[in-house]
Amino acid sequence: MKLKIFLSKFLFPILLGLFGLAMCVVALNRGRPQTPLFLVASLALVIASVIMILLALEKISVRHATILGVIFIVGSIFLAYSNYSSIQNDIRYEKEWRYRYEKVKQRLEKIREAQLAYREVNGKYCNNFEDLIHFLRTANIRVVMKIGDDEDTLAMLSKDKSRWRRDTVWRPVLGNKFKPADYPLDSLRYVPFGDTSRFVINAGFIGTEEEKMPVFETYAHFKVFLSDLAEKYDKQIPDSVIRVGSMVEPTTNGNWK
Secondary structure, eight states: OHHHHHHHHHHHHHHHHHHHHHHHHHHTOSSSOOOHHHHHHHHHHHHHHHHHHHHHTTSSOHHHHHHHHHHHHHHHHHHHHHHHHHHHHHHHHHHHHHHHHHHHHHHHHHHHHHHHHHHHHHSSOOSSHHHHHHHHHHOEEEEEEEESOTTOHHHHHOSOTTTSEEEEEEEETBTTTBOTTTSOOTTTTBOTTSTTOBOEEEEEEEEOSSSEEEEEEEEEEHHHHHHHHHHHHTOOOOSOEEEEEESSSSOOOBTTO
16 A cells, blocks of 8 residues: 555656656767757756655645646756757758758869860860860860770781771760760859859969979868858858869869768
């Protein structure tokens, strides 16, 4: 009988307190830290549990205990919801951030393709978008046509050019190396989600007079394509850039690799 009375008075507040303590442990976990709101909500549940226990022990009046209990329980529910909403906002921000970053990266990869084609013809990289786009619209590139099979040894050794040969022909860049339907020619210079902001483009040479190596770089600051997103979700924009190429070393890699 005493156990039944004890359970009826103390079981719920004890379970509520244990649940609150468990939430505190989760909130303080360094591996997966929660927001301050989550910790406050956890402490509110523990305090509400203590008030309910004091009421069961008749240490405080029913009226005061009820008011305090309702305040802390409702407050903890509100804080827990606010924490959940904050986490969901973080998830949505991260998802949109990644989507935009990927689109900018893909545009930079297209610019790299154009620069490599430009170098193939001109022996250097282009330092402005006007000339680069004009090149894509009007220039021709060398294409080696293969007739015959490389693995056909007899054909390779034969003097009969009809059985095996290589012919060099010149084909338009646009329409041959780059398919017009898949290549963002008109928007190549613009940063996706950056309104009308353009990529920064540079090109030149490094090395000695005897061994000059052409280099280029194209980049955009994060703030150019993330500013409105950061404002929407109240986030700080990383002080960084996304870049392809380099002006100090002969590489065409992006800084995402």
